Amino acid sequence: MIRRIVICLTAACLAPTVMAIDTGKAFEDPAQQERYERIIAEVRCVTCQNQNIKDSNAFIAADLRREIRRLMMEGKSDTEIADFLVTRYGDFVLYRPRATGKTLILWIAPFLLLLVGGFAIVGVVRHRMALPLDEQ
Amino acid sequence: MNRYLLPLVAVIVFLPFLVLGLRSDPSKLPSQYIGKAAPEFDLPTLRDNTRNLASADLTGQVSLVNVWATWCVGCRAEHGFLMQLAQQGDIPIYGINWRDNRPDAIQWLAQYGDPYVASGFDEDGRVGIDWGVYGAPETFLLSQEGEVVYRFTGPLSASHWEREFVPRIAELGK
Numbered sequence: 001m002i003r004r005i006v007i008c009l010t011a012a013c014l015a016p017t018v019m020a021i022d023t024g025k026a027f028e029d030p031a032q033q034e035r036y037e038r039i040i041a042e043v044r045c046v047t048c049q050n051q052n053i054k055d056s057n058a059f060i061a062a063d064l065r066r067e068i069r070r071l072m073m074e075g076k077s078d079t080e081i082a083d084f085l086v087t088r089y090g091d092f093v094l095y096r097p098r099a100t101g102k103t104l105i106l107w108i109a110p111f112l113l114l115l116v117g118g119f120a121i122v123g124v125v126r127h128r129m130a131l132p133l134d135e136q
Numbered sequence: 137m138n139r140y141l142l143p144l145v146a147v148i149v150f151l152p153f154l155v156l157g158l159r160s161d162p163s164k165l166p167s168q169y170i171g172k173a174a175p176e177f178d179l180p181t182l183r184d185n186t187r188n189l190a191s192a193d194l195t196g197q198v199s200l201v202n203v204w205a206t207w208c209v210g211c212r213a214e215h216g217f218l219m220q221l222a223q224q225g226d227i228p229i230y231g232i233n234w235r236d237n238r239p240d241a242i243q244w245l246a247q248y249g250d251p252y253v254a255s256g257f258d259e260d261g262r263v264g265i266d267w268g269v270y271g272a273p274e275t276f277l278l279s280q281e282g283e284v285v286y287r288f289t290g291p292l293s294a295s296h297w298e299r300e301f302v303p304r305i306a307e308l309g310k
Contacts, residue, residue, distance in 0.1 A: 046165060046270035059235055060270055063261040088175075088268040090168050 026069050036072060040065055042095045043085060052095065167276075167287035168268050174201070174276065174284050175266040179256030182233050182241055189230065189256040195282040198308045200229045200275055202252070202292075203264060205236040206244045208272040214291035215248050221297075222251035227305065231255030234264045234272055277301060279308050 027033040037054065043064060045056040053061040064085070071081050085093045097103040169175065178190040194201065202218065204211040222229055231252035233241045238257060245252075258264055267276070270289070277286040286304055288296065 049163065059261065060265075063235075063265055066260075067262075067265055086168075088168060088265060089270065090165060090268075092165060 026065075027072075032072065035078075036069065039068055039072075039078065039081060043068070044093050044095055046089055046093060164289055165268075165270060167284060169284040170287070172284060174278055174282050175263075177232075177256065177258075177263040177266060179232070179258055179263060182231070182238065182245075182255040182257045185257075187254075189254045191282060193254075194230060194278055196280060198227060198280055198305055199278045200227055201232060201278060202229055202276075203232045203234050203267070203269050203272050203274040204255075205234050205272050206240045207236065210291040211273045212248075214273055214293070215251070217292050217294060217297070218251040219249045220294075228253045232258050232263060232267075234258050234269065235261040277304055 025033050026036050040054040041052050043053045045051045045053045045058055045061045045064075047058050047060050048056050051061075053064050067084070068081060071084060076084070082094060082098065086098075091097040091100070091103050097106060099107050174191060174194065176191045178188055181187045181189050200221075218229060221227065229251050231254070233255045235258065237259075241255070241257075245255075256263065267274075273289075273291055275288045275292055276284055277288075279285050285308065286300060288300065
């Protein structure tokens with residue numbers, strides 16, 4: 001009984017590797033393969049938006065992987081591949097959108113909010129420090 | 137009074153964004169080609185491998201380009217409406233048969249009717265990617281010059297047609 005449970009659990013643990021989307025390597029060269037996997041991990045699947053195209057078996061994800069392989073074989077740079085995707089699907093397709101005019105707000109908003117929060121804290125603390133001590 | 141002023145201003149500033157956020161549907165992506173020339177393509181037609189449907193064929197009149205496939209449920213849903221549009225004959229509809237297989241697609245048109253002037257056969261989905269297609273059915277409205285005026289994702293219906301397409305087509309006709 002225990003053995004069966006162990007076998008089942010082991011199988012369950014192995015399942016994700018068995019169900020990997022791209023079986024077999026796209027590139028012989030390990031450096032190229034690594035670059036390929038890095039790129040596809042950062043491209044959003046446009047029909048299944050919370051997945052990257054590395055993890056998705058949607059048609060469109062398979063097509064985009066094929067296009068990225070083709071572009072890599074043509075010797076295109078990472079920037080050129082990103083351009084190819086953004087021209088067709090917009091900045092949304094990249095999980096790390098490039099800092100252009102339209103996406104600048106995404107990049108600076110966290111720092112702006114931090115700044116606002118910082119000012120608020122300083123303001124509150126100053127205000128409290130100015131209060132007479134015996135008020136509590 | 138003063139201590140409530142700042143939060144109030146903050147809420148007023150953020151409110152429009154929050155309301156907009158609720159109203160926008162993140163699963164609908166805007167086309168990158170609005171106001172730009174439709175991406176060039178040259179595909180064999182579905183019915184006849186020796187003939188081609190190319191971007192040049194689409195210029196000269198206002199036209200619709202409909203991306204469809206037999207495996208696409210939404211395409212079946214909008215097919216009746218496309219047939220109706222084709223019968224009215226006000227605007228030519230071109231099809232891009234996307235990631236499909238030829239016998240199935242031809243059979244489909246024989247069974248449900250063929251609203252298309254011609255359908256390009258995009259077997260491996262390359263043209264679909266060039267057009268920024270992310271899910272069939274998609275319908276593009278093209279100007280006389282072959283510019284993308286509007287793109288709709290999902291099954292087309294009479295109400296959506298009246299609301300989004302008709303005014304744009306009227307604008308183009310001027």
